[in-house]
Structures are given as C-alpha cells and as structure tokens.
Amino acid sequence: MDLSFVIAVEVLYAVASLVLISAGLAVVFGMMKVINLAHGEFMMLGGYTTITAVGLGVNVFVAMLVIAPLVVGLVGLIVERLVIRHLYGRLVDTMLATWGLSLVFIGLATMIFGNTTTGISTPIPGFAVGDYQISGYNFFIIVVAAVLVIAMLAVLRGTRAGLIARGTMQRADIAAALGYSPDRIYMATFFCGSALSGLAGAVLAPLVGLVPTSGGAYIAKAFITVIAGGPSLIAGLLSSATSFGVVNQVFTFAISPVIGEVALLVAAVVLLRLMPQGITGRFFKGKL
Amino acid sequence: MERSLGKEIIATLIVSALLIWLLPMVIATYTLTVLVIYGMLGLSLGLIWGFGGILCFGQAAFFGLGAYTYAIAAINLGESTVPMLLAVLVPLIFAAVLGALMFYGRLTDVYLGVITLVVTLILFKFVNSTAGPQYVIGNARLGGYNGIPGFQTLNVPGNPDAYIWGDPYFYFCAVALVIVFLLVTWLLRSSFGRVAIGIRENETRMALMGYDVAARKTVLFATGAAIAGLAGALFANWGEIVTPGLFSLGQSAEIIIWCIVGGLGTRLGPVLGAAGLAYLKFVLGQQSLIDNTLITGLILVLFVLFLPKGLVPAVSALWKASFGRARRRPLARQRRKARHG
Numbered sequence: 277m278d279l280s281f282v283i284a285v286e287v288l289y290a291v292a293s294l295v296l297i298s299a300g301l302a303v304v305f306g307m308m309k310v311i312n313l314a315h316g317e318f319m320m321l322g323g324y325t326t327i328t329a330v331g332l333g334v335n336v337f338v339a340m341l342v343i344a345p346l347v348v349g350l351v352g353l354i355v356e357r358l359v360i361r362h363l364y365g366r367l368v369d370t371m372l373a374t375w376g377l378s379l380v381f382i383g384l385a386t387m388i389f390g391n392t393t394t395g396i397s398t399p400i401p402g403f404a405v406g407d408y409q410i411s412g413y414n415f416f417i418i419v420v421a422a423v424l425v426i427a428m429l430a431v432l433r434g435t436r437a438g439l440i441a442r443g444t445m446q447r448a449d450i451a452a453a454l455g456y457s458p459d460r461i462y463m464a465t466f467f468c469g470s471a472l473s474g475l476a477g478a479v480l481a482p483l484v485g486l487v488p489t490s491g492g493a494y495i496a497k498a499f500i501t502v503i504a505g506g507p508s509l510i511a512g513l514l515s516s517a518t519s520f521g522v523v524n525q526v527f528t529f530a531i532s533p534v535i536g537e538v539a540l541l542v543a544a545v546v547l548l549r550l551m552p553q554g555i556t557g558r559f560f561k562g563k564l
Numbered sequence: 565m566e567r568s569l570g571k572e573i574i575a576t577l578i579v580s581a582l583l584i585w586l587l588p589m590v591i592a593t594y595t596l597t598v599l600v601i602y603g604m605l606g607l608s609l610g611l612i613w614g615f616g617g618i619l620c621f622g623q624a625a626f627f628g629l630g631a632y633t634y635a636i637a638a639i640n641l642g643e644s645t646v647p648m649l650l651a652v653l654v655p656l657i658f659a660a661v662l663g664a665l666m667f668y669g670r671l672t673d674v675y676l677g678v679i680t681l682v683v684t685l686i687l688f689k690f691v692n693s694t695a696g697p698q699y700v701i702g703n704a705r706l707g708g709y710n711g712i713p714g715f716q717t718l719n720v721p722g723n724p725d726a727y728i729w730g731d732p733y734f735y736f737c738a739v740a741l742v743i744v745f746l747l748v749t750w751l752l753r754s755s756f757g758r759v760a761i762g763i764r765e766n767e768t769r770m771a772l773m774g775y776d777v778a779a780r781k782t783v784l785f786a787t788g789a790a791i792a793g794l795a796g797a798l799f800a801n802w803g804e805i806v807t808p809g810l811f812s813l814g815q816s817a818e819i820i821i822w823c824i825v826g827g828l829g830t831r832l833g834p835v836l837g838a839a840g841l842a843y844l845k846f847v848l849g850q851q852s853l854i855d856n857t858l859i860t861g862l863i864l865v866l867f868v869l870f871l872p873k874g875l876v877p878a879v880s881a882l883w884k885a886s887f888g889r890a891r892r893r894p895l896a897r898q899r900r901k902a903r904h905g
Contacts, residue, residue: 311674362869367673368619369868372824375817376864383858492813496685503678534693541686545679549669 278406283529289414291521292421293480297494298501298513299424300473305502306509307445308465310360311367313374315498316491317381318470322348322477323486324389327396336399344478345471352470356463364462378491385488393485413482420479424472429510433564441465500544506554510564515555520544569753573746580742584735593734595846597802600737602842603835604744604795606822610834611748612788613823615757617764618781619673622680623819625687626655626789628810630796632691635806638715640702644801645721651797652790659789663782670778672767681816688811711807718801737798741835744791748831751787760784821864827874836876 301315312318322344329339355377363370400412432438441461444451448458477494484490501520505512523543528536551558587596609623630651637647666679695708704712718733720726728736751757762770763777771777800806809815818841826837841860848856871878 359865359869369872371674371677372820373865373868375820376861376866376868379817379857379861379864381861383855383861386855386857496681496813499678500682503675534689537689538686541682541689544682545686548671548675548679549665552669552671552675 278408281405282408282410283525285410285414285418286529287522287525288418290525291517292418294497294501294517294521295421295425295513296417296476296479298498298505298517299428300469300471300476301498302502302505302509302513303428303472304466304469306505306507306512307441308364308462308469309367309445310364310466311371311374311499312360312469313371313495313499314355314378314381314491315374315473316493316495317378317385318348318352318473318491319477319480319494320385320486320488320491321351321381322474323481323490324385324394325474326478326481327394327486330396336396340478340481341475345475348474348477349467349471352473353463353467355470356466360466361459361462378495382488382491389486389488391488393487395485396482398482417479420475424475425510425514429564432509497540500541500548504544504547504551504554506551506556506558508556508560508564511560512554512556515560516547519547519555569750572749576742576746576749580738580745584738588731588734591843593731595843597734597737598799599839599842600734600741601795601798601802602822602838604737604741604798605792605819606826606834606838607741607744607748607831608788608791608795609819610823610826610828610831611751611791612784614828614830614834615752615764616760616781616784616788617767618785618788619677620680620785620788621677621820622682622684622816623788623792624811624813624815625680625684626659626792627796627799627815627819628687628691628806628808629655629658630793631800631806631810632712632796633793634797634800635712635715636701636704636706638717639704639712642716643722643724644716644718647716648718648794648797651800652793655793655796656786656790660782660786663785664778667778667781667785681813684811684813684816688808688813691811692808709808711805711809713805715800715804717804733801737802740794740798744794745831745835748791752831756780756783818860821860823874824867824872825863825874827876827878830874830876830880833874833876837874 297319300318301312304310304312304315325344325347326336326339329343330336334343359373359377360370363373398411398413400416402409402411402413404410432442440451440456441464444456444458444461445465451461452458484493497520501513501516504520505516520540520543524536524540526536527539547555591599605623605627608626609620612618612620633654634647634651637650638644641647662680662683666676671679691706692709694706695710697705699706699708704715706712716724718728718736720728752760759770759775759780762773763775763780767777796810799810819838822838822841823834824837825841826835827833841863845856845860848854848859867874
C-alpha cells in the first residue's frame with residue numbers, strides 16, 4: 277500500500293517535471309513554430325538567477341516564482357529582437373541560430389559562475405509514508421505544474437489576449453488586417469515562453485546541482501515531449517508528458533534510472549515513427 | 565563530363581599533394597592529423613546534408629560508433645585491419661537500419677533531427693553507464709565514462725608489431741581523406757548523386773518521376789555514416805582512447821557548425837570548415853580570457869544571420885563577381901550578335 281502510494285507520487289512527479297520542462301518550449305514551438313534549442317539554457321539561466329537572488333537574501337519562493345521568470349523573460353525578449361525575429365518561417369535556420377545561442381549562454385555562464393557545481397537546498401522538508409521517505413518538494417513541483425497548465429488554459433481560452441495570440445499564430449496576415457501587430461504579438465509570446473522556461477529552471481534548480489552545461493540535460497526531453505505531443509498545445513503537452521513520464525518511472529522502478537531514461541528516449545523514437553504528426557495529430561484533434 | 569571529372573581528380577591530387585607536403589612545415593603533424601580527421605567527419609555530414617538535404621543532428625553517433633567498434637575489435641583481435649573494416653561496416657549497417665526506419669516512415673526535417681538527436685543521446689547515456697565489470701564484449705570492458713584505453717593502434721596489415729604513428733600516421737590520414745574526397749566526388753557525379761540532389765530540391769517531384777526516394781535517402785545516409793565511422797576509427801587511433809564524449813551533443817553540434825561555416829552544398833566547404841574551426845578552437849584553447857564555447861556559439865549565430873550559405877560559396881561567388889566578368893562579356897556580345905543578326 278505504502279509502496280504503491282510512493283510509486284504513484286513518483287509517477288506524478290515525473291509527469292509534472294516533464295510538463296514543467298516542456299511548457300516554455302511548447303509555447304514557443306507549438307504556437308510560433310520556432311524551435312528554441314536554447315530552451316535548456318534559458319532554464320539554466322533561471323536556475324542561476326534563483327541561486328544568485330537567494331544568495332542576495334531574497335526569499336526562495338519569490339526568487340523562484342517571480343524573479344527568475346522575469347529575468348529570463350527579458351533575456352528572451354532581447355534574444356527575440358536581436359536574432360529570432362529575422363528568422364521567422366525558416367525552421368532549420370532558427371534551430372541552428374538558437375543552438376548557437378545556447379553555446380553563447382553556456383560560455384557566458386562559465387565565464388561568470390565558473391565550471392563548478394552550485395546549488396541551493398530544497399526549501400520543503402521530506403516526510404515518511406510507512407517505511408518510505410518522500411521528498412515534500414516533489415509535491416510542490418506537482419502543484420506548480422498543475423497550476424501552470426490551468427493558467428495556460430485559462431489565458432489561451434478565456435482571455436482576449438490569448439484569443440488574439442492564437443489567431444495571430446494561425447493567420448498572421450488576417451490578424452494584421454484586423455489591426456493587430458503580429459510583430460508585437462510574436463514578441464510577447466516569445467517573452468511568455470522564455471519566462472516559462474525560466475520558471476521551470478528555477479523550480480527544478482534545488483533538485484539538481486547547477487553547472488553551465490546543465491541545460492543540455494533538459495533540451496532533449498523537452499524537445500521530444502513537445503514534438504511527440506503534436507499540434508495541440510496543452511492536450512499534446514499533457515498526453516505526451518504522461519506517456520513518457522509513466523514509461524520513465526516504470527522502467528526506473530523495474531530496472532534502473534539509466535534504463536528509465538533510455539526507455540523514455542526509445543519510447544519517443546517508436547512513438548514518432550508510428551505517429552509522425554504527434555499524439556494530437558492523431559487523437560484529440562482540434563483540442564487546444 | 566568524363567573529361568572534366570578527370571581534370572578535377574588531377575587538380576584535387578595536385579592541390580592535396582602540395583598541402584600534405586607544405587602544411588607540416590607550419591603546424592605540427594600531431595595537430596594536423598586531428599584536423600584531417602575532423603575534415604573527414606565534416607565531409608560525412610556535408611554529403612548527406614548539403615547534397616541530400618538530410619539534416620542529421622546525430623552525426624556524432626556514427627563517429628562514436630566507429631571509434632568504439634574499432635577499439636573493441638582491436639582489443640579482441642590484436643590487429644588493426646579487420647577492426648578498421650568493422651568500424652566502417654557497423655555504422656553503415658546501423659545507419660541503414662535507422663535510415664530505413666525514418667525514411668520509409670516519411671519523417672522529414674524537424675522529426676528527422678529529433679530522432680537522430682535522440683538516438684545519439686541513447687548511445688551516450690548507455691555507453692556512459694557501462695562502468696561496471698558486467699559490461700564486456702569479448703575481452704573489452706566498455707568502461708563507462710572512463711572510456712576504453714590501451715587498444716591496439718594502427719599497424720601495417722598482417723604485422724601487428726609494426727605500428728603506424730607520428731608523421732606516417734598523418735600521411736595515412738591525409739591520403740585517406742583525399743581518397744574519401746575523390747570517392748564522394750565520383751558518387752556525386754554519378755546518376756545516384758544527381759538524383760540525390762534532385763531529392764534535396766524537390767522530393768515530391770523525384771517521387772513522381774518514379775525514383776524510390778526512401779531507398780535512395782537511406783543509401784546516402786548510410787554512406788555518410790560509413791565515412792563518419794572511418795573518421796571515428798582514425799580518431800580512436802589518434803587519441804589512443806575512446807570516451808562517451810564522442811557521442812555527446814556537443815560533438816554533434818560542432819559537426820553541424822563546421823558544415824554551416826564552411827558552406828553547404830559544396831564538398832570542400834565542410835572539410836575546410838571543420839579543419840579551420842578545429843584549429844581555431846585549438847588556438848583559443850591556449851588562452852583563458854574568453855570562453856571557447858562562447859566564440860563557437862557566436863560564430864554559429866553570426867553565420868546563420870549574415871552568411872547562411874557559408875564561406876566557400878560566398879568566396880566563390882565573390883571570385884566569380886570580380887574575375888568572372890572578362891569571360892561573361894564576350895558571351896553577352898555573342899548573344900547580342902545572334903539576336904540582331
């Protein structure tokens with residue numbers, strides 16, 4: 277009984293962290309069709325921002341939930357103005373340019389923070405369930421991911437800004453004819469996407485030690501979650517994060533963490549081979 | 565056509581012979597060897613990306629596979645001829661299977677990139693976690709993140725004690741690169757190469773003309789992988805150790821940057837891009853003021869933004885614009901004459 281509870285929490289946690297890791301990329305790729313290979317580095321920046329802010333005496337939760345998204349969002353804004361906006365519609369070129377950006381960020385972080393691992397301790401204590409110890413921070417991540425998904429859904433479906441954004445992504449010329457500036461809307465969307473990446477990086481930072489290259493650990497997972505999710509933003513994100521999270525945890529429990537990771541990647545390859553349009557390209561069509 | 569191919573082969577041979585003779589006077593052969601090997605690796609991606617339109621994010625997978633195959637086989641066999649062949653064959657077969665899986669599934673651009681990237685990651689994660697004593701192939705321990713050191717390096721075929729190393733090894737690698745380069749030239753001049761370029765330009769059109777697009781892409785992909793595998797084996801011999809770093813994303817990224825900087829759709833571009841950037845990295849590695857990765861990244865961003873065609877096409881366009889005029893004018897005059905009688 278206790279064990280099944282622990283496993284359920286671990287699976288939920290795996291799904292939640294995949295949702296967190298991929299949310300920013302899903303906004304940028306799913307809506308704008310821009311592949312941001314610097315996504316992992318945005319997360320890394322979020323982590324470093326949190327650690328720096330905490331070092332300066334800011335409350336951990338303020339640093340994670342407010343400062344990191346804002347700072348990384350601003351960095352994203354600068355990146356969009358300088359690089360990405362010249363490359364809209366050129367998928368491969370964007371991919372390469374953002375890859376270059378990710379290297380630039382790694383280089384900058386190495387020069388500023390050095391090549392050593394830094395970290396902060398998890399702000400929430402763990403507790404015992406029967407014979408097992410559960411990290412309380414896992415619950416925090418599950419809650420943050422749930423709130424994030426609900427908020428995204430609410431903004432995109434319920435608000436005027438969400439409607440305009442979705443409309444612009446579908447037909448930029450019509451939106452322009454109706455008097456909205458696609459240029460500005462793209463800019464705002466990229467800001468939101470980067471802010472989400474920053475948030476994810478900040479929230480996950482206490483769990484892993486940060487090094488300048490730690491973005492690389494996230495990018496592949498985020499990438500395959502979003503791509504396997506397919507065209508629908510939130511339905512795709514949830515369905516692929518759930519499938520991969522479950523596969524990952526089942527194999528982790530059955531064999532070992534490394535095999536869990538490998539199983540996740542193999543599942544991604546198989547899934548993409550069977551459904552090249554992603555899960556929502558076949559099921560849940562037309563959902564948001 | 566035949567005559568120009570002959571001319572090109574002779575020109576390539578003369579230029580490369582000159583380079584092989586002159587370069588060791590400027591740069592140490594130990595460094596040159598690795599530049600040559602990277603050139604071959606760049607050529608392997610330049611072939612499938614520049615001429616087949618297949619953007620492979622995981623060329624490092626084949627490079628690493630070649631290196632590991634060589635190391636494992638060399639430990640088991642204690643002689644280098646068969647391991648060299650295996651190092652070409654294993655990536656070739658692996659890529660053929662992977663390519664068939666992808667191309668018959670009609671996966672294109674982004675999805676192709678993701679799958680190749682993920683496969684590289686799988687290999688990296690797997691090899692990185694094989695530190696335990698239970699991971700053994702024959703006599704060779706896989707060694708996890710420590711890699712495999714101490715295998716038999718290149719020797720004269722049939723004589724395991726006659727090692728090829730130092731200056732002779734540089735000449736061996738350089739000649740190998742020239743041979744591979746000529747084979748690629750020949751392949752691209754053949755009807756197979758023309759169809760490949762056709763597929764790059766418009767896949768649907770080539771499919772409607774009756775070509776089996778998936779089969780041809782698979783063959784091209786596997787050819788590129790074989791070249792990368794050979795480069796991997798040569799690299800293993802040069803470094804005398806193979807590590808999981810060969811499979812890393814960083815390695816994959818670098819190969820793509822070489823191709824972009826050198827120029828896609830040319831044979832020479834990726835080779836020069838690889839050797840040039842690797843040398844730049846070597847020079848930059850000797851200072852600690854500015855981080856190496858930062859500069860590589862900046863180069864990539866700037867090239868994508870301002871020179872998306874790469875150096876070699878840009879320089880050749882400049883060359884044609886400044887020196888090609890003399891030849892174009894008489895042609896224009898002729899044309900005018902023809903028109904006005």
